[in-house]
Amino acid sequence: MHVLLAQNPGELQAGLTAVGRGIVYGGAAIGPGIGIGIVVGNAITAMARQPEAAGVARTTMFLGIAFTEALALFGFVLAFIISG
Amino acid sequence: MHVLALDFPPISHLIRWPTIFGSGVWAVNKVVLLEWLAVILVLWFFFAARKGALVPSGVQNLAEAVVDFIRNDIILQTVGSEGLYWTPFLLTLFAFIFVGNIFEVIPVIQMPVNARMALPFFMTAIVFIIYHYLGVRHQGLFGYFKSMLFPPGVPKALYILVSPIEFLTFFFTRPLSLAVRLFANMLAGHLLLATFAILTAALFTSTYIGAVIPGALLVALYGFEVLVSVLQAFIFTILTAVYIGGAMHPEH
Numbered sequence: 001m002h003v004l005l006a007q008n009p010g011e012l013q014a015g016l017t018a019v020g021r022g023i024v025y026g027g028a029a030i031g032p033g034i035g036i037g038i039v040v041g042n043a044i045t046a047m048a049r050q051p052e053a054a055g056v057a058r059t060t061m062f063l064g065i066a067f068t069e070a071l072a073l074f075g076f077v078l079a080f081i082i083s084g
Numbered sequence: 085m086h087v088l089a090l091d092f093p094p095i096s097h098l099i100r101w102p103t104i105f106g107s108g109v110w111a112v113n114k115v116v117l118l119e120w121l122a123v124i125l126v127l128w129f130f131f132a133a134r135k136g137a138l139v140p141s142g143v144q145n146l147a148e149a150v151v152d153f154i155r156n157d158i159i160l161q162t163v164g165s166e167g168l169y170w171t172p173f174l175l176t177l178f179a180f181i182f183v184g185n186i187f188e189v190i191p192v193i194q195m196p197v198n199a200r201m202a203l204p205f206f207m208t209a210i211v212f213i214i215y216h217y218l219g220v221r222h223q224g225l226f227g228y229f230k231s232m233l234f235p236p237g238v239p240k241a242l243y244i245l246v247s248p249i250e251f252l253t254f255f256f257t258r259p260l261s262l263a264v265r266l267f268a269n270m271l272a273g274h275l276l277l278a279t280f281a282i283l284t285a286a287l288f289t290s291t292y293i294g295a296v297i298p299g300a301l302l303v304a305l306y307g308f309e310v311l312v313s314v315l316q317a318f319i320f321t322i323l324t325a326v327y328i329g330g331a332m333h334p335e336h
Contacts, residue, residue: 059161063326066319070261073268 021079028075035068087114089194092285098278099199099271118197122183127181155177158322163329170328177207178321180325181266185313188274189306196270201263208263211324221330231334262323269316273309
């Protein structure tokens with residue numbers, strides 16, 4: 001690490017930035033991934049139990065997905081904002 | 085100038101397009117031209133639909149279906165009949181966002197206008213002003229802040245925790261997530277399509293057979309992006325309606 005830093009500081013920084021971007025987006029995608037699974041799973045259960053209320057369940061499901069997904073998208077944008 | 089997407093633009097032009105004419109704040113590039121096109125298309129859509137024939141046909145048919153959708157599936161489900169006053173606003177918002185998004189998958193255009201932050205940010209600023217204005221008008225300044233910061237049904241001691249979170253939600257998270265959701269979805273879709281298109285082209289020129297799977301995926305992703313375009317316009321509109329509804333009738 002010290003040798004690399006002495007020889008080529010810019011390259012090391014660029015590499016670490018890329019790693020950081022990957023970690024930021026990957027970390028941000030974990031929670032929303034689980035959350036969207038729960039939202040959609042429960043919406044499907046609701047639609048299967050009460051097909052006549054499928055319209056309401058679908059609208060609410062999209063709302064829930066939108067709220068959950070926002071966190072992943074923050075991570076996506078943050079990964080772009082990080083610069084070396 | 086690579087304004088038409090007839091060949092691959094340089095990678096730096098995927099989002100940042102060069103100026104075509106004008107300079108400074110009046111610089112016009114491909115994205116600005118597309119925004120004008122979107123405005124013209126939405127205006128044409130509404131004027132063409134104004135005939136008001138008793139038996140609708142053509143564009144009027146489509147327009148009536150869209151109005152019906154905004155009215156029944158968005159406003160009546162979230163705000164109730166008092167929200168019908170906001171039908172024109174939400175209709176314009178939906179149509180404009182949808183036209184801006186669908187440019188992503190139209191051949192030779194291939195650039196979602198909403199993949200630049202300016203437009204989502206501006207629309208979010210309008211929505212932000214509207215829902216705060218409505219909250220103050222319907223509940224009074226004091227009542228609006230009371231219902232915002234001290235939602236009923238929470239144990240007293242928890243207000244130390246709940247009030248700052250609610251404040252951040254209303255003034256920071258809601259507008260930020262509304263703008264970023266639209267922006268990031270369109271940007272991600274655009275990057276995805278560009279990546280797969282470049283991958284397919286590169287594999288096709290080197291090994292013909294290797295391009296089959298990415299090419300098939302590219303076609304599938306085009307279909308997916310059409311869905312995303314509609315869905316993001318719908319989500320932006322319905323969230324606006326939810327915020328307007330929340331400002332008009334507080335929780336009891």
